[in-house]
Amino acid sequence: DVKVTQSSRYLVKRTGEKVFLECVQDMDHENMFWYRQDPGLGLRLIYFSYDVKMKEKGDIPEGYSVSREKKERFSLILESASTNQTSMYLCASRTSGAGRSYEQYFGPGTRLTVT
């Protein structure tokens, strides 16, 4: 089975701190994604990476950056955390060989609170 793991289930950080959220997948998937999920807004795509060192902005990239140095690992970085970045963060991966099907595998999520 595909496994997508995230470094923390719960995280509390202070305003202005630099925050790293890590995601690792074990199925050699080319594509990886970072979403945030907020009540009433659903899941929104922050960034995704279609291969090592390749990235593309999603719908809400402001205030975030990403890093993908190895195929299995995709990191989301909050350069200076703010209270409006308090949210559930979800990582996902997908093989690029899935054709026009778009099956993504999600991690369990990291609930980040910025105080």
Place this chain on the structure above:
Amino acid sequence: DAKTTQPNSMESNEEEPVHLPCNHSTISGTDYIHWYRQLPSQGPEYVIHGLTSNVNNRMASLAIAEDRKSSTLILHRATLRDAAVYYCILRDVTQGGSEKLVFGKGTKLTVNP
């Protein structure tokens, strides 16, 4: 963004079939229809997808209208573990030309014992 419309919530009784509707009137001819669900305190999980024909797998069935403007996810015998938010999703394209999924608000399914 490609749009889907789903009821906010639905209720079912355990052991009974559940039909979750989705409207996607702006679907293009090559778009797959995907369904995901999200159990409480978990990330979303893939349920099923289809293009034109009805599809079955171990989790559910997907019935697609002939004009493809709507679809229905069918859970044949609901269990308490099926209580989740169900998302009907179309593929979309980013500004950079890459593909992405667009998650709406989904349907919250409550299963009564």
